[in-house]
Amino acid sequence: MTEPAFTPLRSVLYMPSSNAKALEKAKTLPIDGVIFDLEDAVAPDAKPAAREAAAAAVGSGAYGRRTLTIRVNGLGTQWHDDDIAAAAQAGPAGIVVPKVNSADEVKQLVAAIEKAGAPDHTRLWAMVETPEAIFGVRELAAADDRLAVLVMGTNDLVKELYAEHVPGRAPLLTALSWSVLAARAAGVAILDGVYNDVKNTEGFLAECTQGAQMGFDGKTLIHPGQVAGANETFAPSPQAVEDARGMLAAWEEGKGSGVVTYNGKMVENLHVESAQRALSIHEAITALEADA
Structure with a gap:
């Protein structure tokens, strides 16, 4: 497989694919990447239409040089197979899969993506968000050359740990550090998790700085107001x-x-x-x- 050219991933924004206004908004934002979301942000009855909208957005050519990805519903859900098929045919830069727990699941997903006819440039982005994934993250990150990015799912990880969201993220530091080590050992990129309090600019910037200092390539975002801070923090000064x-x-x-x-x-x-x-x-x- 041909290695893709390096591209910045300082700011990667989740956008619900069921929201036409959000998809239009993403065309104007100075983001490095977009995750067209079919999972958490989309109600069950809206998922088929969201799937079509995400595929259309990827193929539209309207997003410039931004890195475009589609987050599908997870393994074992009723929407997963159809999501994988549609995403593979759309040919985004990445197919983001939530709750990838093992190297075996990486191989299973890669096989499914290839069977669905994804072009070579479409890579797997695996979300790391469970204790099981953390314990196996080194093997997970190195499981297949088609895996290009690890994405930390910090909200789910906090939930799984029965932990709390606190400034400084002490409950998550072991998992975050271990995941960065695994990504660097495997030669893949890694994105920090989202920051939930969109009105707390100081807290967000502090978490960006922490992530950059730890070695993350960028941060996943949930609000356009977070883009500028992530872009500045994860770029060389x-x-x-x-x-x-x-x-x-x-x-x-x-x-x-x-x-x-x-x-x-x-x-x-x-x-x-x-x-x-x-x-x-x-x-x-x-x-x-x-x-x-």
């Missing part, structure tokens, strides 16, 4: 971009000297790799925003 360029210039200039320094600090291969990654992310964001 202007200072980081300047430092990355300066470090790479110093590295090139100092080749063969044995010791390279930038701003008084020693530069090694690991610093160069980090600088190159920061610039790659910055350039991808710049290209995405230019196309908005």
